[in-house]
Amino acid sequence: MKYTTFIGEGYNGGSVTRKDERTLHCRITVDLHTEHSLQQSAIEHIYTDALLSGAGKYDRAAFIDAINTLGASIGVSIQNSRLTITLRSIEENVSKLLKLFEIMMNDPKFTSTELQRIQTQATNELIEHKENAKAIAHENFENSLYGTTDRRYTNTPEQISAEIMKATSANLKQLHATAKKGIWTVTIGANTTTVQKVRKSIVICKKGQKSVTLLRTHAQKPQIQKTVLQNIPSKQNIEFAIGTSLPLTLHHPDYLPFVFGLSVLGKWGGFTGRLMSTVREKEGLTYGIYAKTESVEGEEQGHYRIMTFFAPDKAVQGLTSTLREIKKIHKNGITQSEYHRFQTILKTQQTLLADSLTRSVDTLHGYLCADFSLEEIDEYKSRLMTVSRKEINHALKTHLHPDKLIISGAGPTDIMKKELLKIR
């Protein structure tokens, strides 16, 4: 696989090419965030569906059919005010797919009929959302860390539903204009000919658009210790999000050592982290427990989060064990053997990327969205290999803050409420 980067008018990005590759996997991201508001949040909530609901001469059904007939897909999602469009196709149909993508970006319809459909559908989905314990634990956790103007703040389903019903086609058009004017990050996985085709298509979409850099508001709250519980009696397990603010950007010298150290505590996926070895394997208290940093960006500070769940009767024991492991790694740091082991683990993860074009593109896209050049990516990766154990343990000691954790639980919490609130 060959990695390259490029810069164009109103966009930048990179490609992962493989000779004789017969598929295209492309991601395009644009940051829409200025200041989080309820209205903005509601419009973003329905924009993803609206964008796929008819463009040019196509009504919604015809547009979706035109994409599906190719066996291709255009995915649209928004997370924390970042719009991401995913294009996927076999090589033979790339040109036709790109034509549809251009029509979608240059001439979306946002008709009132479709808006009404989306409003009803979105409202129904938000009612369902109230039972999603994992998502609710996560949202309550982030709402404890960020103020209402921050992009990571989530309004209640009722608030968003009410605002969605007020949305107009003009609101959608305005958001779309913002999306077109923003700087696009484009990552393409394909053969070199297809990469050129995608780049031409991006140029067509960005033509005549004067790029705008948006002023962004961040509102990280001071760190405090807090337990938030939301009772959802229909669930069997209590979902937890545990962690605290991480007042670092990607470029802070402590960030990478912290990521390394946090991997030792609870590497996301698999069984290698300490939390999986102890809380799951030795103690049998949960099926999965992982830790990672989130929403730390080039210019934005984020947090770290441990994600797990426990049966109500094991929740006290499970939380106690989790906190014990956090305190232990905070106090003693990682061991020399863990340090060497995780160097190998992180190196293997890099090697395994070569097995999947999709994962390679997604990984490169993550770096490019954080404004890394290829050289910086290489530096970053090699730094992951050369960071010292002392630096890692210093970062854990400075930023883990076991005394300032937010513990957010959602599920049948009322059964154990008193006991859970006592845990520190």
Place this chain on the structure above:
Amino acid sequence: MSKKLNTSKQIPGFTFVKKLKGISEYTLKTNGLTVLHKEMSDTRVVTSNITYNVGARDELQGESGIAHMLEHMLFKPTKQDLKRKIDSSAMQFERDTGCNLNATTSTDRTTYYFNYPAVYLSRALQIESERMQDVVLSNKEFTPERNNVLSEFDMLNGDPYFALHTQMMCVAFLSHSYGHETIGFREDIEQYTPEKLNLFYKNYYRPDNATLSIIGDVSVEDALTTVKTHFAQLKNPQVTIPRHSIIEPKQEGVRRTEVIRPTSTNILALGVKHTGFPSQDWFTAAILFSILSEGPDSILHKKLVDTGLATSVDSTIAPTTETNLGTIFITLAPDQHHTSTEEKVFEILQSLTTKEIQKLLRSTVASELTDKLFTEGNSLRLAMNLTEYISANAWGKYIQVESILKAITVADVLKLNKTLFDKSQMTIGYFIGEK
């Protein structure tokens, strides 16, 4: 389909069986282990995947989920690990190297995989060979792991779709062992003992009941030589592999069930009995399910979700070798009722037109073929996809998928729609939310 049976590479110790589209099949002479190999060069990555022909269907009453529990135990120490004084070489492998590993159990098979840099091939295969017969099933390892399985059960059971599906399977099958979920019932899980697990392990984990796939950046010579090093000494037990051949009694009328929980969610589920995988009818049923319920252009989505009658529509159809229950789930919008939605759905199913099916058939087949091409560039995904065909003892069918799908006609889909959604042969479930 490639008609050419490519010339074999003779590898000492193996019998060549066939080669189709770059995938070769061999049998290890000493014990009958089946080995599949496909080279994907220049990635420096290999996936090895072993599939045992044993799953939830092989479980006895009162021991539901034991195949899955055993799958968990294969990540525990072997006799060799105890001598080495390490926890478990499978887990140690991941912890030392960062390779990807996991396992899955279904009704018909249990599968374990490692995905790793090619230099670790020998280590991965050694672990796989040792844990085929030498895992130590002691109480010390078993008790906490059973708690993890109970935790997994609770995680699944918290999902209303799972809870309803579990009940529907029980009702749909009076006798056949497909009538329970792979994870089993909580009450059964609580009753397992290491002895029960051990008996199951001895019965089914043996070279002549397994297929090992090696896909990635390794030549056939290197792959098979390494297989021989680690697997040739394994022996099959003298006992015959126990198989339960059960014929499900004839269904004489619609079967219904309900699950009631304190929630706002309400679901209508329609279960139909489809033929086994990988028959032409199974693929037609899968296409029909997709046309009805997958994506915003599917028929039920347009007529129920777009109109505000439902919140979502989804479906599941498993690639099992015998007749099984495929299910369409419709999550009701607030203020909608199960009975009226059920009537509406049957109205829709009875009025499907050639025109709408034609369009969706074309796009569904195109989408499936695109997925297949994406799969083929990734050793792990290819190995996982092949697994279902291996389980059905028909991996060669994987090569034929394109022609199978392209042969499906609108008439086939409409005919099957009529057969499958004959109410008297269906199982209908209501998940009722009571606040």
